[in-house]
Amino acid sequence: MSKAPKLDFYAILTGRCPQCLKGPINQNLFFTRKACPECGRSFMPEPGFYLGAIAVGFLLNAMLLIPLLVTLKMMDVPMKTLMIAPFVEFATLGMTTLIYAKIIWLHLEYRMIRALDGDQKQDVRRTGD
Ligand SMILES: [Zn+2]
Numbered sequence: 001m002s003k004a005p006k007l008d009f010y011a012i013l014t015g016r017c018p019q020c021l022k023g024p025i026n027q028n029l030f031f032t033r034k035a036c037p038e039c040g041r042s043f044m045p046e047p048g049f050y051l052g053a054i055a056v057g058f059l060l061n062a063m064l065l066i067p068l069l070v071t072l073k074m075m076d077v078p079m080k081t082l083m084i085a086p087f088v089e090f091a092t093l094g095m096t097t098l099i100y101a102k103i104i105w106l107h108l109e110y111r112m113i114r115a116l117d118g119d120q121k122q123d124v125r126r127t128g129d
Contacts, residue, residue, distance in 0.1 A: 007107055007108075007111060008021055008107070011107070012100070012103055012104055012107055015099070015103050017036040017038060017039060017041055017043075018041070018106055018107040018109075018110035018111070019036065019039050019041040019110060020036060020038045020039035020041070022036075022038040022039075023036035023037045023038035023039060023041075024037070025043055025102075025103055025106060026099065026103075029095070029099075032044070032102060041110075043106060045109075049109075050102055050105060052105050052108075052109075053101040053102045053104070053105035054101070056101040056104050056105050056108075057097050057098055057101030060097040060100060060101055060104075061089070061090065061093075061094075061097050064089060064093060064097070065085070065086055065089050068085060068089060069082060069085060069086075072085060
């Protein structure tokens with residue numbers, strides 16, 4: 001069992017490939033690339049791969065929303081405002097959290113695979129071979 005690589009927060013923040021830390025994961029705001037342009041690592045290893053990103057997105061949204069709601073409650077804001085706050089938060093930050101949920105999920109998956117199988121999976125998951 002090999003040692004798992006550390007999560008690279010700069011690569012996550014800039015949306016880079018978890019393997020080479022150079023290739024951009026997103027093609028544009030709405031689409032994820034099929035593979036890394038630098039190292040060829042697949043960003044869509046299997047159908048339904050990004051279902052786990054839903055949980056990551058939920059956690060990201062909760063991390064953003066709960067402090068806001070607690071702050072609003074401490075400021076004694078009316079209940080209607082408290083009920084609208086999650087919708088406003090999702091309308092303004094929802095796309096960003098969705099994109100970062102996918103990036104974080106890719107990095108977590110890469111780290112888990114490397115921790116379990118070492119470097120063996122690296123070659124299997126390359127595209128075009
Ligand atoms: Zn790469």
